[in-house]
Amino acid sequence: MVNINDISYDTYFRILLELLTVVGLISIVANFFLIFVIIKYKKLREDTTNLIFLHLNIMQVVILIGTLITQRIEIQYEFSSASKVHARVFCILYQIDVSVLLFGILGVLFLLVCDSFIKIYYKNKYQSFGLFCKFALIGFYILPGCIPFILVPYCVSDPYFILLICLIMIVCTAIVASPVIIINIIHAIKKRKLINYKSSNIGLVVPNIFFLLWCPTLTIALLCMFVLSAPIVAAILCVLLFLNPVFNLLYVYFYDSDYKIFLKLCFTCKCNEYSTVNLEDQSVTYNDVNDGVVIS
Template sequence: MDMPNITTGNFSDDVYQRNITSYERILLELFTIIALMSLTANSFLIFVIVKYEKLREDTTNQIFLHLNILQAVLLFSTPLTVRIANEFFWSTAVHLRVFCVLYQVETNVMFAIVGILFLIVCDSFLKIYYEDKYAKFRRICKFFLGGIYGSTACSSLLTVQYCIFNHYMAFFTYIVMALAVFIFVLFLIVINVIHSFKKRKLNYKSSNLGLVVPNIFFLLWCPFLIVLFVTLFYKSAHITTKALFLLGFLSPIFNLVYVYFWDDNYNVFLRQVFMFKCGKYQNDNLEDQSVAYDANGVHITQN
């Protein structure tokens, strides 16, 4: 869809609804369903980390918590942005402004997610191979997180204004985003190669949340990014590109499945949530109340 000339700031407040094809309608509704499912998965992960102190004590899980919070913001607002972009002309004042606010906030949140993923990769790599440096990293990690949130808020305030009065900002943010993703993908590939060789010497066995989650994220987004790059010079995005866009938003569901089956701590806590037994235990470590048995193994007391 061509973007109108919006540099003057003169808009009409009349609503012009766009006729979308049946395929676009199906993708739009499917995207809404996927976003809701992924938002539910995010909610489970956020809840167990906030609820149980044993998970929060680990720096990796703290960073993972922030990743899920940012993804929840993205999953909540992106369906609204896509619906506005698909169903209404961008030459209308109200819809253009709403679109610009949502779009730029989502773009900056995506930058923040890339920053969080970079942080969680560094966290896991240092934890495994450089324990002395990892102690220092844990102390300064909160400052990195604060910097990510601060820069996201400031850049959002700035880019929203540019988007409303200059639509070329949207194209510029695409370029910067593509560059940031490209740099991080190279970094992730290098870390994966190094880890694949070094872990053999350590006989390392772990769920390795900090390296698996970023790999899941970019494996799901890479098909869309590749096709988008190939079709960059076309006037409109191909239906395949739009379909692959949905794939990237499935990462919270894959994350939930992964930690449930391959991380012992998350498995224990998530099972309690799924079985509605969050309040059954007397502390965050899921320790049962003390019991006593007689010589025959029969329960006789419970404090």
């Protein structure tokens, strides 16, 4: 039996990268399924929550592809002492990944949490929030597109730049995770008084899944950089984090009736049979007992 302690760091990193590549490709497919059904079907496309969820999936595709590419460039840079061009390309892609995470995914997750809370408890303000989301989403794309090119020179020349990025990640995670925890607590207390409350709550559950995966992964990764050696734990957490889109897909499939209908059509290659389906609930008129029910 091979002892994990006998495996060199380079070999371990290569094995982990190949595993993450396979998992990442599976997650990208899951993202594309969710993107496809939201764009194709009107009932999903008209809902603000689903539009925010759509942009989350798009950003996850970007960060998955970017992470896999940067890690492969890092291997090349480590083992073959590549030129400064490779280092610059690595820094650009690395900064895009970090920017999409910090200003894109975390921002969209915050919007999802606010969307869920306002939709349930402040319905009179929900329309205004929908307009705000459109402008916020534009900003979440502009910032990740501009910041990487500004910070590239520092990434190439400053040896402490990675540490600074880690610190920024911790701060941004704390800023977004704190209101998520608070809203979870408030919702857990107040939802008992709700009438006709649906258990499917994408705006709150999806951020919860992400932070339950991201926070332990970030913590272990930082500890491994400085004081801890736990390669197996770190690898498991990284794989689970990469599987986040798959968990989202499974959640909406099993707990959201609309997504379940449309995803089933995709999985069975019957998308064109309901190309314009809206699946709105039909109005029901109740007559007397003898007449039964008339669906209008």
